[in-house]
Amino acid sequence: MDLTFIPFNKPYLSGNEIDYIRQAVEKGKISGNGYFTQKCQEFFCRQYGFKKSLLTTSCTDALEMSALLLDIKPGDEIIVPSYTFVSTALAFVRQGAKIIFADSRADHPGIDEQKIEELITPRTRAIVPVHYAGVACDMDALGLLAKKYNLVIIEDAAQAIESYYNSIPLGSIGNLGCFSFHETKNIQCGEGGMLAINDSSYIKRSEIIWEKGTNRAEFFRGEVNKYGWVDIGSSFLPSEINAAFLFSQIEFINQIQERRLQIWDLYRERLNTLPSFSNVRLPFIPDYATNNAHMFYLITGSLDERTGLIQHLKSKNILSVFHYQSLHKSSYYEPFYDGKELPMCDLYTDRLLRLPLFPELTNDQVNMICDEITNYYRS
Numbered sequence: 215m216d217l218t219f220i221p222f223n224k225p226y227l228s229g230n231e232i233d234y235i236r237q238a239v240e241k242g243k244i245s246g247n248g249y250f251t252q253k254c255q256e257f258f259c260r261q262y263g264f265k266k267s268l269l270t271t272s273c274t275d276a277l278e279m280s281a282l283l284l285d286i287k288p289g290d291e292i293i294v295p296s297y298t299f300v301s302t303a304l305a306f307v308r309q310g311a312k313i314i315f316a317d318s319r320a321d322h323p324g325i326d327e328q329k330i331e332e333l334i335t336p337r338t339r340a341i342v343p344v345h346y347a348g349v350a351c352d353m354d355a356l357g358l359l360a361k362k363y364n365l366v367i368i369e370d371a372a373q374a375i376e377s378y379y380n381s382i383p384l385g386s387i388g389n390l391g392c393f394s395f396h397e398t399k400n401i402q403c404g405e406g407g408m409l410a411i412n413d414s415s416y417i418k419r420s421e422i423i424w425e426k427g428t429n430r431a432e433f434f435r436g437e438v439n440k441y442g443w444v445d446i447g448s449s450f451l452p453s454e455i456n457a458a459f460l461f462s463q464i465e466f467i468n469q470i471q472e473r474r475l476q477i478w479d480l481y482r483e484r485l486n487t488l489p490s491f492s493n494v495r496l497p498f499i500p501d502y503a504t505n506n507a508h509m510f511y512l513i514t515g516s517l518d519e520r521t522g523l524i525q526h527l528k529s530k531n532i533l534s535v536f537h538y539q540s541l542h543k544s545s546y547y548e549p550f551y552d553g554k555e556l557p558m559c560d561l562y563t564d565r566l567l568r569l570p571l572f573p574e575l576t577n578d579q580v581n582m583i584c585d586e587i588t589n590y591y592r593s
């Protein structure tokens with residue numbers, strides 16, 4: 215392996231993963247909802263104020279659980295940004311929902327809150343805001359719409375652990391919040407996720423849907439004397455092996471965040487003058503939002519310019535990557551789409567570029583990446 219090669223991502227490891235997994239194995243209960251699952255869920259509820267937290271095997275699963283909890287049926291409409299990961303829409307499409315795609319903001323890839331009201335119809339059931347790069351959507355604006363039209367808000371907080379909207383933790387504001395612990399996220403267990411339940415009317419059923427439509431969780435708490443099939447559901451819970459891995463990361467969340475923020479700030483500082491001699495825009499963070507340093511991105515002047523920059527960095531052994539291809543133009547959904555233009559989603563599809571960001575990245579490496587970006591635009 216070329217030691218000078220800088221990958222886009224390198225999953226964080228605390229060093230305690232194997233030890234905790236061994237403990238999970240030695241406890242003799244390796245299936246889900248055991249000691250480490252409880253430890254993780256207790257941490258998340260305490261730290262972020264969720265009414266209930268359920269670990270899942272992915273954020274996709276947490277979104278699918280949300281669709282089941284809402285009893286989404288064919289004909290229901292769900293408002294989703296088009297510039298997002300497939301799962302934000304897929305979880306609802308599986309229940310037969312019609313996806314109504316919304317455009318992104320001009321100053322930020324998040325959903326444009328001003329363009330949502332015109333999309334609401336009597337069939338609209340929910341809005342699924344995505345906190346892109348861990349930067350909050352305007353949750354007050356969304357809350358007003360939800361109240362006026364009686365809609366549910368499901369936060370896709372996959373990238374938003376340890377990030378806040380006006381000091382309120384993301385994932386704790388909507389009726390439901392969905393997180394990812396995929397290896398590309400700030401804390402990770404390879405594949406993993408969590409459903410945060412903030413609306414208490416969903417609590418009882420969430421546990422049942424989580425455990426294959428049975429009231430097994432109630433049974434284990436001794437609240438009923440037998441358990442059986444009581445509702446729909448699936449197997450959404452991860453094994454204790456995954457939960458043990460995740461818990462070893464949770465314990466280092468402050469250190470992870472501190473280092474990620476240092477790297478993010480160094481990028482910001484070193485690239486500060488770039489917009490004065492190029493068409494590049496740097497990330498924008500609204501006053502109501504915090505930065506959890508999930509991602510550092512550039513918005514280049516054009517698709518060709520981005521392709522050139524990716525090539526230039528690659529020639530210097532630096533891996534930078536573009537992000538979503540807007541879902542309204544995906545080969546799966548385009549045939550169902552009404553054709554409405556979403557110009558901001560197209561812009562981010564063509565021009566957004568993500569730079570390497572992971573705790574092991576050194577300041578020297580960040581400086582080198584910034585030098586190479588500057589060279590590209592100066593030449």
Ligand SMILES: *Cc1c(COP(=O)(O)O)cnc(C)c1O
Pocket residue numbers: 271272273274275298299301302344370372373393394395396405406407
């Ligand atoms: C990562 C991600 C997901 C999917 O998470 P998984 O845990 O891989 O299912 C969904 N939405 C967004 C915005 C993401 O970034």
